[in-house]
Amino acid sequence: MADLHDDLSDVGTHRGNDPEPETGQTVRSPTGPDPNATEAQPAQGLFVVVRAPSGEWLSIQAHSARAEVAGPDEGEEVGQYRSVEALRDALADADMNEHVAVFEDAEADRVLVENDVSAHHAWIGKPRYPRVTLFRDADEANAFAEAHERSGEDA
Template sequence: MADIPSDLTDVGTHHGNQPPTETGQTVRSPEGPDPSTADAQPSSALFQVVRAPSEDQLKIRVHSARAEPSPPDEGEEIGTYRTEEALRKVLADANVDGWAAVFEDLEADRVLVDTDVNADHAWIGQARYSTITLFADAEAATTFAENHERPLSDR
């Protein structure tokens, strides 16, 4: 404490203006994974889940990991998810077991239909499929795929 000027005491309290306790701002910090459980892994994609105006259809739009997706033109956004596990949990909560899905494959420029999908389906979460549309009715999925701009694949 040798750098304290001689005219100031080295003991005492601050008598100046106190900082405001309320700043008018709300600060939120999302909870991340426990750092002691595993190493952090970069996200490969951002999954945006949208419920169509008809309750029996969900759409998963896959974006690059750093994208900031725009709100959907139609329907209600359920949320955006950075991990396959989070996406699968939301689909399980939406009870999509037994639904049909139309997978848009950008690499092959085609759409694929699978009439028996669940939240753990192997293709869900792969960045190869830019959009996955889930239908409660298999016939609606087939009709959607037949009318799609990309050709329907026979696998």
């Protein structure tokens, strides 16, 4: 208050005109989140779904939630999903029910072949299986699993 000009009183009220109620400008503030909604959840991971150019297989690759993944070397990327639920919905839309799946087990360093896998299989989206490949044909799935087992033994 020490910086007041000499011609202004340091005590009193404003005696000027009242401000106009309408300024002619519209001011908007962003709408916040719904207070009744559930709290935000951290991403479970990044799931990248890739389809073979021939359409014979569909691969699901799991990455950490903060991973930035380049496009696939082989095949066409179907999508990237941040939750298991979104991944399952995408697989259901891709009509991959009743396919044979090859699960790459990271903990046991082996592959597992499961018949008649649907989008809601319990192992899909689990960190233990960082790559799942779905095949239409059981013989192709078994050949893929055998080739993977042999390549794992040589490493």
